[in-house]
Amino acid sequence: MSHDAHGGAQPGxxxxxxxxxxxxxxxxxxxxxxxxxxxxxxxxxFFAYALxxxxxxxxxxxxxxxxxxxxxxxxxxxxxxxxxxxxxxVRSAQIGKPRRIVxxxxxxxxLGLVFLGVKVFEYHHKWVERLVPGPNFLLEGPGNDHAMMFxxxxxxxxxxxxxxxxxxxxxxxxxxxxxxxxxxxxxxxNMIEGFGLYWHFVDIIWIFLFPLLYxxxxxxxx
Numbered sequence: 001m002s003h004d005a006h007g008g009a010q011p012g013x014x015x016x017x018x019x020x021x022x023x024x025x026x027x028x029x030x031x032x033x034x035x036x037x038x039x040x041x042x043x044x045x046f047f048a049y050a051l052x053x054x055x056x057x058x059x060x061x062x063x064x065x066x067x068x069x070x071x072x073x074x075x076x077x078x079x080x081x082x083x084x085x086x087x088x089x090v091r092s093a094q095i096g097k098p099r100r101i102v103x104x105x106x107x108x109x110x111l112g113l114v115f116l117g118v119k120v121f122e123y124h125h126k127w128v129e130r131l132v133p134g135p136n137f138l139l140e141g142p143g144n145d146h147a148m149m150f151x152x153x154x155x156x157x158x159x160x161x162x163x164x165x166x167x168x169x170x171x172x173x174x175x176x177x178x179x180x181x182x183x184x185x186x187x188x189x190n191m192i193e194g195f196g197l198y199w200h201f202v203d204i205i206w207i208f209l210f211p212l213l214y215x216x217x218x219x220x221x222x
Contacts, residue, residue: 031194035201038164042205045160049153049212056146063139063150064216066131068122072214075118079203082111090196093179093189101179101192105172108199112169119162126151154213161209164202171195 053060089104123132130138131151139147175191178184184192 028190028193028197031197035197038201042157042160045153045157046208046212049157052146052149052153053216056149059144059146060150061216062141062144063147063154064213066129066139067154067214068125069214071118071122072210075115076206076210078111078115078118079206082108082115083200083203085111086196086199090189090193093184093192094186096186098179098182098184101184102176105176105179109169109172112165112172116162116165116169119158123155157209157213161202161205164205168195168199168202171198 085104085107089101089108092098092100092104126132130136133148133152133155137148137151172195175195179192
């Protein structure tokens with residue numbers, strides 16, 4: 001099939017694909033491959049965290065208790081809500097509702113910004129408490145010999161996650177204008193579905209981070 005034929009009969013279909021279905025399968029495979037390499041990337045940090053928590057459980061449990069569980073729980077609820085809105089955006093694209101796509105994407109962006117705002121507040125609070133790794137780090141109490149290591153991993157893991165959130169919001173902003181103009185149709189909405197997969201991946205990473213960082217040492221208080 002020629003490029004002209006694609007452009008005339010099937011707008012949005014790249015010339016090297018024979019159908020929207022083939023294009024969608026290729027885009028989905030590409031996104032899953034990207035997510036797999038991101039899992040490997042985060043996996044190194046998760047492995048390091050598991051190793052050092054196993055080696056220094058007292059220090060890690062002591063440090064973990066200085067995280068705000070209420071804010072962590074709130075942010076978890078915020079991200080679960082954003083997963084719902086992005087799923088609804090994908091569904092709206094599947095049934096050809098461009099205005100709904102825009103509305104749900106804006107809702108996702110709002111919830112993402114709320115999440116990031118809470119993280120900034122948490123980071124600032126840790127700075128005030130002198131819990132940011134560096135020469136001014138100070139954590140008094142038993143089992144604090146390796147507490148700085150815990151907070152180094154905390155900032156590395158949550159910071160990398162926040163960076164993925166920022167990238168996701170940037171992608172989302174890029175999708176808004178085409179969505180408003182009706183570019184995404186039931187036959188061709190790969191960009192929305194790809195973004196949905198990415199956002200769900202970022203949310204799932206937090207679902208693992210929250211209990212590991214905020215909750216793992218709390219049972220010692222019961």
